Amino acid sequence: MTPLDAGFFARDAVTVAKALIGARLLVEGVGGLVVETEAYDRDDPASHSFGGPTRRNASMFGPPGRAYVYRIYGAHWCLNAVCEGEPRGAVLIRALEPTDGLELMALRRGTSDARLLCSGPGRLCQALAVTGAEDGLEFDRPPFALFAAEDAPALAIGPRIGISKAADVPWRFGAAGSRFLSRPFPKAAA
DNA sequence: GTATGGATGGACT
DNA sequence: GTCCATCCATACT
Numbered sequence: 001m002t003p004l005d006a007g008f009f010a011r012d013a014v015t016v017a018k019a020l021i022g023a024r025l026l027v028e029g030v031g032g033l034v035v036e037t038e039a040y041d042r043d044d045p046a047s048h049s050f051g052g053p054t055r056r057n058a059s060m061f062g063p064p065g066r067a068y069v070y071r072i073y074g075a076h077w078c079l080n081a082v083c084e085g086e087p088r089g090a091v092l093i094r095a096l097e098p099t100d101g102l103e104l105m106a107l108r109r110g111t112s113d114a115r116l117l118c119s120g121p122g123r124l125c126q127a128l129a130v131t132g133a134e135d136g137l138e139f140d141r142p143p144f145a146l147f148a149a150e151d152a153p154a155l156a157i158g159p160r161i162g163i164s165k166a167a168d169v170p171w172r173f174g175a176a177g178s179r180f181l182s183r184p185f186p187k188a189a190a
Numbered sequence: 191g192t193a194t195g196g197a198t199g200g201a202c203t
Numbered sequence: 204g205t206c207c208a209t210c211c212a213t214a215c216t
Contacts, residue, residue, distance in 0.1 A: 038208070040208075046208070047208090048208080051202090054201075054202075055201075055202090056200080056202085070200095070208090071199075071200065071201090072200095072207065072208065072209060073197085073198060073199080073200095073209050073210080074197080074199030074200065074207095074209095075197070075199075075209075075210075076198090076210070078209085080208085090208095092208055120209070120210075122209050122210060123210075160208070161208075161209095162207085162208050162209070163207090163208055164207085182209095
């Protein structure tokens with residue numbers, strides 16, 4: 001497996017979001033294959049960096065290749081990878097196909113249904129025990145481990161989920177036909 | 191199978 | 204006071 005370093009993220013968010021599909025992401029040895037991402041690019045009204053630096057989004061104004069973790073709806077964490085751009089872009093990791101540490105994930109999630117372990121940004125953070133403590137950490141150093149896709153899956157493309165601004169931009173990417181997506185894509189694989 | 195609504199709490203205006 | 208890059212349980216068709 002080929003580790004991904006900061007150079008991998010020194011590109012625009014859309015490019016990185018596509019390239020991450022099929023990559024293996026582990027946190028403390030627990031994780032799986034990335035099957036769903038969303039890009040939040042520079043000058044994107046839906047991006048947290050759009051309004052300038054604040055306490056929450058400080059990691060989005062640092063170097064690419066680091067995690068940006070924030071809390072949403074008071075109860076869930078969301079994991080992003082900071083990319084290039086001015087202001088910075090980011091890629092939201094939305095779903096994994098669990099491959100490593102299934103038992104620990106099941107324990108943390110309270111279910112043994114593999115399809116419910118990491119199929120959603122909040123779910124995968126719970127399964128991998130990602131919290132605000134991981135905000136700002138580099139993806140190529142522990143507790144993170146990230147490896148390039150060995151076989152690049154066919155990409156499914158669609159609009160992003162759960163946002164109100166720029167909701168029409170097709171910047172959601174997924175592994176076509178995966179059973180571990182947070183939601184199906186509008187159309188078949190491309 | 192889909193639809194809907196509540197929980198939840200920090201960040202921001 | 205308002206806004207969320209969500210999840211889950213419940214109530215339907």
